[in-house]
Amino acid sequence: MVKKIMTGNLAAAWGAKISRAEVIAAYPITPQTIIVEKLAKFISDGELNAEYLRVESEHSAMAACIATSQTGARTFTATSSQGLALMHEMLHWASGARTPIVMANVNRALAPPWNIWADHTDMMSQRDTGWIQFYAESNQEVLDTIINCYKLCEDRAIQLPAMVGLDAFYLSHTSEIVDIPDQDIADKFLPPYKAFYPLDVEHPLSVGSLAMPHQWYSEFRYKIYKSMEKVIPKLNKIEKEFNKEFGRNYTGSLDLYQVEDAEIILVAVGTVAGTVKDTVDYLRSKGLKVGVIRLRLFRPFPSEELIKALKNASFVGVLDRSFSFGNEGQIFSELKASLYQTNRDPLIKDFIVGIGGRDITTDTVKKIYENCQKCLKNKKIDQEIEWTNIKV
Amino acid sequence: MIEIRFHGRGGQGAVVASNMLADAAFREGKHVQAFPFFGVERRGAPVSSFTRINDTPIKIRSQVYTPDYVIVLDSTLIDITDVTSGLKKNGIIIINTDKKPSDFNLSFKVATIDATSIALDNKLGSKMAPIVNTSILGAFAKVSGIVSLESIILAIKESDISKKEDNIKAAEMAYQKTVM
Incomplete structure (x- = not known):
């Protein structure tokens, strides 16, 4: 165990290194480039025994990842924003082919206008590609989640790819203390990957062939659906073991902060949750019953866990750092849908904040809280969707 | 919590300085956070970066708006940037x-x-x-007393910058020559 100051990008590279990734196929893009540069350096310095594939685009990067993963190699890549969007076709292929690829994605806004700062639209847009999606709050979580993802994704019951989101600049370029797990303990926790049906010239098999409507296509898709259902219980089990081995406190799909007796609960994803927690500390010091739920996982969506965590709340304020045009913020939509089947009906409002990296300060969060408080007092929300701090 | 804001121009080392300061404080057992705000990434353009130093883990992730210290690496920035914006009264x-x-x-x-x-x-x-970043850190150690010159030197030694001995000498000289 070595503690060091490092950025989120370096933490992602360390996560892949400690996981002993065997192939890295990647294309550079701001603000992610440092991840794959560091991995290239690890390889050239002989610190990581892996094949580095330089490709001509992100689409090719993902295609190469799928192929190498199918040969049975532990595969890693990293991208961001436009790069992730360009991968889109291949993302479906990766999950359809049941390849346990792990990818770091630096969450960045999509153009136009050009913007390299934090925003969740890039990953939210890949919601339906069959990838497991994590969003991290700290650099430590970036590193640890990558290790846990391999254990999760390579499990026979899962066999799906995962992406780990880290907010542009708020993590990618922020230096903080990171505890690097010991390699030998990590090796015991995460043994080498053994594919169940590897591509092997000695034992030929065919993958990705045509499936007629009356054949197995529906069943392949049904199986992904069933595997996704197993992700949360499996993750809980893996993290329990990880916590014990490495002295951490991960709590599966949700990170709950002061929610037990909270009247008003704010729901957030990614780094903004840290600023919300800081604000909750302040509000609690004034005797106000407020808490925060951070979604660590967006796919599969932790509906049951959320319903349970919200059981005593009278008001839910959702902070979405992305928007589905023509509808609502994605977390807001999905959370509302989750609550529909319960007989609980807390007031719920969507706050669109931090789009394109606009800084979310404690003042922003206080303003949001005060609005929630006002709505709760009136027993009525003023507007269902509010774009906070918009200058129009 | 102590918050520090650096103002510099691309190429002067403001971002490296904020990281190195965090590293120095970390070596004294503090919790730290350091990050840049990039405008346009090019040599000569105004750049700001931030360091937070605290006794307990740091949760907040926003930029620094009410710093305890402002460090200006290029005095010509004073005419074009409101460098003291939000600086605490003392x-x-x-x-x-x-x-x-x-x-x-x-x-x-x-x-x-x-x-x-x-x-x-x-x-x-x-x-x-x-490249003035290591000199300015020597000055910061002298003025603030928040980190020792020894920790700054250790952070320089352990960093991946080149000319480490020259940088250490610069930090030491600045520590001696700072005027307040």
Whole structure:
């Protein structure tokens, strides 16, 4: 165990290194480039025994990842924003082919206008590609989640790819203390990957062939659906073991902060949750019953866990750092849908904040809280969707 | 929590300085966070970066708006940027300049250090683009007492910058020569 100051990008590279990734196929893009540069350096310095594939685009990067993963190699890549969007076709292929690829994605806004700062639209847009999606709050979580993802994704019951989101600049370029797990303990926790049906010239098999409507296509898709259902219980089990081995406190799909007796609960994803927690500390010091739920996982969506965590709340304020045009913020939509089947009906409002990296300060969060408080007092929300701090 | 904001120009090392300061404080057992705000990423463009130092883990992730210290790596930025914006009432501004603190008409405590000359004396950067970050950290250690010069030197030694001995000498010289 070595503690060091490092950025989120370096933490992602360390996560892949400690996981002993065997192939890295990647294309550079701001603000992610440092991840794959560091991995290239690890390889050239002989610190990581892996094949580095330089490709001509992100689409090719993902295609190469799928192929190498199918040969049975532990595969890693990293991208961001436009790069992730360009991968889109291949993302479906990766999950359809049941390849346990792990990818770091630096969450960045999509153009136009050009913007390299934090925003969740890039990953939210890949919601339906069959990838497991994590969003991290700290650099430590970036590193640890990558290790846990391999254990999760390579499990026979899962066999799906995962992406780990880290907010542009708020993590990618922020230096903080990171505890690097010991390699030998990590090796015991995460043994080498053994594919169940590897591509092997000695034992030929065919993958990705045509499936007629009356054949197995529906069943392949049904199986992904069933595997996704197993992700949360499996993750809980893996993290329990990880916590014990490495002295951490991960709590599966949700990170709950002061929610037990909270009247008003704010729901957030990614780094903004840290600023919300800081604000909750302040509000609690004034005797106000407020808490925060951070979604660590967006796919599969932790509906049951959320319903349970919200059981005593009278008001839910959702902070979405992305928007589905023509509808609502994605977390807001999905959370509302989750609550529909319960007989609980807390007031719920969507706050669109931090789009394109606009800084979310404690003042922003206080303003949001005060609005929630006002709505709760009136027993009525003023507007269902509010774009906070918009200058129009 | 102590919050520090650096103002520099691309290439002067403001981002590296904020990281190195965090590393120095980490070596004294503190919790730290350091991050840049990039505008346009090019040499000469105004850049700001931030360091937070605390006794307990740091949760907040927003930029620094009410710093305890402001460090200006290039005094020409004072004319074009509101460098003291949000600086706490008893906060201190440290400026890289050959002038005296009393030459600045600012309503804050001012410390000055000719980090450019020190950098050039130690062959750090070129005359057009001196790298002043390690000198300015020596000045910060002197003015603030928040981190020791020894920790700054250790952070320089352990970093991946080149010319470590020259940088250490620059930090030591700046520590001696800072005026407040």
